[in-house]
Amino acid sequence: MKQEIRTKFCDLLGEENVLIDEPMSRHTTFRIGGPADYFLIPRSCEEIGSILKICKEEKLPYFILGNGSNLLVSDLGYRGVIIQMYRNLSEIKIEGTNIRAASGALLSTIAATAKNASLGGFEFAGGIPGTLGGAVVMNAGAYGGEMKDVIQEATVMTQEGEILCIPVDELAMGYRTSVVKTAGYLVLEAVISLKEADQEEIKARMRELTEKRTSKQPLEYPSAGSTFKRPEGYFAGKLIMDSGLRGYRVGGAQVSEKHCGFVINTGNACAKDVRDLMEDVIDKVRDKFGVTLEPEVKFLGEF
Numbered sequence: 001m002k003q004e005i006r007t008k009f010c011d012l013l014g015e016e017n018v019l020i021d022e023p024m025s026r027h028t029t030f031r032i033g034g035p036a037d038y039f040l041i042p043r044s045c046e047e048i049g050s051i052l053k054i055c056k057e058e059k060l061p062y063f064i065l066g067n068g069s070n071l072l073v074s075d076l077g078y079r080g081v082i083i084q085m086y087r088n089l090s091e092i093k094i095e096g097t098n099i100r101a102a103s104g105a106l107l108s109t110i111a112a113t114a115k116n117a118s119l120g121g122f123e124f125a126g127g128i129p130g131t132l133g134g135a136v137v138m139n140a141g142a143y144g145g146e147m148k149d150v151i152q153e154a155t156v157m158t159q160e161g162e163i164l165c166i167p168v169d170e171l172a173m174g175y176r177t178s179v180v181k182t183a184g185y186l187v188l189e190a191v192i193s194l195k196e197a198d199q200e201e202i203k204a205r206m207r208e209l210t211e212k213r214t215s216k217q218p219l220e221y222p223s224a225g226s227t228f229k230r231p232e233g234y235f236a237g238k239l240i241m242d243s244g245l246r247g248y249r250v251g252g253a254q255v256s257e258k259h260c261g262f263v264i265n266t267g268n269a270c271a272k273d274v275r276d277l278m279e280d281v282i283d284k285v286r287d288k289f290g291v292t293l294e295p296e297v298k299f300l301g302e303f
């Protein structure tokens, strides 16, 4: 059965774009995750549409992968199809003061393109290690900026393969959410609306934010960034620190000593270590402060 399905995908995408039992630890910034049954690397919207059709026919679940920077994949991996947007779908075009980019483009590359074209307003996103698609879904944000402030529209594919162009005011982008997330759409591309600005000022702002990140965040370790959402009226990192959990470990997973809002992989953590540690953190913070932390990181596979 697996061989038959593999053949269908190979006919569509070419053998080099179909990986079987691919370790997800190679595709997540946590460097954690067991094998995915099928790992596909499409080159066009048409190919994506055809993949969704095959998944429907074969009753296979699928998951859209950006850069895997907000993801914890189970040690058992994923029994379905991973569709990787990041490798082949990353074209970036400048259109006046707008940037139109495919969903697999990295935010850092878009930020560098904007800087080179003297377009300001995207500096906040340059240090977020995700793709445009992942950032639209999550309404990624940093240092006072959010994707919803700069996105003009997004082109998405519905689960039925229909293509829709959605203006920002209909994307319902809120704190780490959007209609793309709630409706299970797949982002194909988005238009980012920027303003002409002085290139030296853009560079200085980007440098300042990079310094802030490197001094405050444990970028020397694999992680998925802030592990928990910011609870209303609090900071997750501070609650965790004030619960005495700085440096708390389960197996190879640890609450970062540098920034308690990050869970890091100290080298040999498995997904279960991270998950167990997160559960301990949630329990201890609830006991001490009566606040229930919610994971920001997405879980994929069985735990």
Ligand SMILES: Cc1cc2nc3c(=O)[nH]c(=O)nc-3n(C[C@H](O)[C@H](O)[C@H](O)COP(=O)(O)OP(=O)(O)OC[C@H]3O[C@@H](n4cnc5c(N)ncnc54)[C@H](O)[C@@H]3O)c2cc1C
Residues within 6 Å of the ligand: 029, 063, 064, 065, 066, 067, 068, 069, 070, 071, 085, 103, 104, 127, 128, 129, 130, 131, 132, 133, 134, 135, 136, 137, 138, 139, 140, 141, 142, 180, 185, 186, 187, 188, 217, 219, 223, 224, 225, 226, 298
């Ligand atoms: C060191 C570090 C620092 C970080 N700092 C920040 C920060 O400052 N601010 C912030 O907001 N986040 C931050 N993050 C988290 C992460 O980078 C963001 O959430 C980012 O937007 C995730 O993008 P991704 O492409 O890696 O998505 P993935 O992790 O691959 O996927 C995340 C979710 O988006 C979905 N998805 C991805 N692409 C698409 C698509 N094209 N269409 C539909 N769904 C899609 C996936 O299915 C999944 O549900 C940080 C992470 C790390 C490791």
